[in-house]
Amino acid sequence: MSDAPDWSRLLPRPLRRLPADVAAVVCLTLVGVLLPVLPVLRETPLRVVFGLPLVLFLPGYALVAALFPEQGGEDAGIDGIERVALSFGLSIAVTPLLGLVLNFTPWGIRLVPILVAVGGFTLAASAVAAVRRWDLPAEERFVVPYRSWLRAARVELLEPDTRTDAALNVLLAVSIVVAVASVGYAVAVPQQGEAFTEFYLLTHGEDGDLVASGYPSEMVVNESAPLVVGVGNHEHRAQNYTWVVLEQQVHVVNNSTVVDRETRLSTHQLRLGANETRHVNTTITPQFAGERQRLAFVLYKGDAPRYPSVESAYREVHLWVNVSAPRNASA
Numbered sequence: 659m660s661d662a663p664d665w666s667r668l669l670p671r672p673l674r675r676l677p678a679d680v681a682a683v684v685c686l687t688l689v690g691v692l693l694p695v696l697p698v699l700r701e702t703p704l705r706v707v708f709g710l711p712l713v714l715f716l717p718g719y720a721l722v723a724a725l726f727p728e729q730g731g732e733d734a735g736i737d738g739i740e741r742v743a744l745s746f747g748l749s750i751a752v753t754p755l756l757g758l759v760l761n762f763t764p765w766g767i768r769l770v771p772i773l774v775a776v777g778g779f780t781l782a783a784s785a786v787a788a789v790r791r792w793d794l795p796a797e798e799r800f801v802v803p804y805r806s807w808l809r810a811a812r813v814e815l816l817e818p819d820t821r822t823d824a825a826l827n828v829l830l831a832v833s834i835v836v837a838v839a840s841v842g843y844a845v846a847v848p849q850q851g852e853a854f855t856e857f858y859l860l861t862h863g864e865d866g867d868l869v870a871s872g873y874p875s876e877m878v879v880n881e882s883a884p885l886v887v888g889v890g891n892h893e894h895r896a897q898n899y900t901w902v903v904l905e906q907q908v909h910v911v912n913n914s915t916v917v918d919r920e921t922r923l924s925t926h927q928l929r930l931g932a933n934e935t936r937h938v939n940t941t942i943t944p945q946f947a948g949e950r951q952r953l954a955f956v957l958y959k960g961d962a963p964r965y966p967s968v969e970s971a972y973r974e975v976h977l978w979v980n981v982s983a984p985r986n987a988s989a
Contacts, residue, residue, distance in 0.1 A: 677791055679802045680784050683720050686711055691777035694769060712776060718748030720780045723787035729800050752779065856890030857957045857973035860937065868937065877981045882941040887955065889938070891930035898929045900962040904954040905944050921945050925962065947983040952976050
């Protein structure tokens with residue numbers, strides 16, 4: 659009897675009944691699906707480490723296992739290398755197809771629906787693979803020869819025939835450690851792209867959709883007009899913002915804009931998570947009359963200064979409007 663520990667006893671009883679490779683696919687699929695939604699672990703590099711196999715390998719492997727439950731040979735089945743190659747190829751084909759199907763459902767292409775679709779497909783294919791293998795005689799079932807691989811690797815690494823083999827084994831081990839460390843560093847410290855914030859104005863179209871047109875150009879003092887302010891956070895981290903609406907009477911001197919009169923109409927604050935975009939419904943209510951006035955929307959990271967301006971703002975958008983006095987105003 660072998661003294662080697664039976665690690666399969668650590669698995670739940672239902673998983674112990676599965677073929678070893680199918681059980682591994684089920685375990686990795688469950689971990690890959692749960693990690694992106696768990697509050698603490700979803701921000702760690704583990705999300706990427708287990709997410710990539712979930713998308714690029716596991717669905718295809720489960721499908722191949724369901725289609726070819728038998729051992730590879732000259733007359734039937736496929737060998738291990740062909741299984742691995744087909745697993746990558748079918749995963750790359752299946753995952754986009756699942757996304758295409760989701761696009762035509764009420765759930766759309768979002769994180770949770772994608773996890774459910776990819777994970778559900780992989781688990782279903784794994785169940786079919788297990789049933790089809792159980793239906794075959796034991797000697798015909800496909801079995802991953804991991805025990806023989808481990809024995810061969812142990813002999814090759816720990817009992818080399820020559821000093822040259824020993825040196826090559828050490829070089830191989832160092833290369834693997836360096837490669838794993840490099841991949842781990844790339845995952846843990848990803849290169850971030852340009853950091854920026856989107857800031858724009860929209861209105862509601864006739865059908866209720868948001869459009870970049872139909873902005874007010876003629877207004878009346880103390881009469882409000884609706885607008886939608888859009889803020890998109892692409893700073894790679896959560897960010898507090900403050901935006902201020904200024905009504906300004908300006909004129910241009912030597913290509914420079916000079917503010918003759920100004921009043922602050924409103925101040926707004928919001929906090930956005932990384933890659934979050936929010937549309938805020940607001941109204942603008944001019945306070946004094948004048949031709950070609952500038953309604954300036956100025957955005958700041960954090961708090962706004964005591965005297966906000968177009969020049970000091972992090973982002974700025976504006977509208978040019980003519981503001982008339984109320985019709986019932988006394989002459």
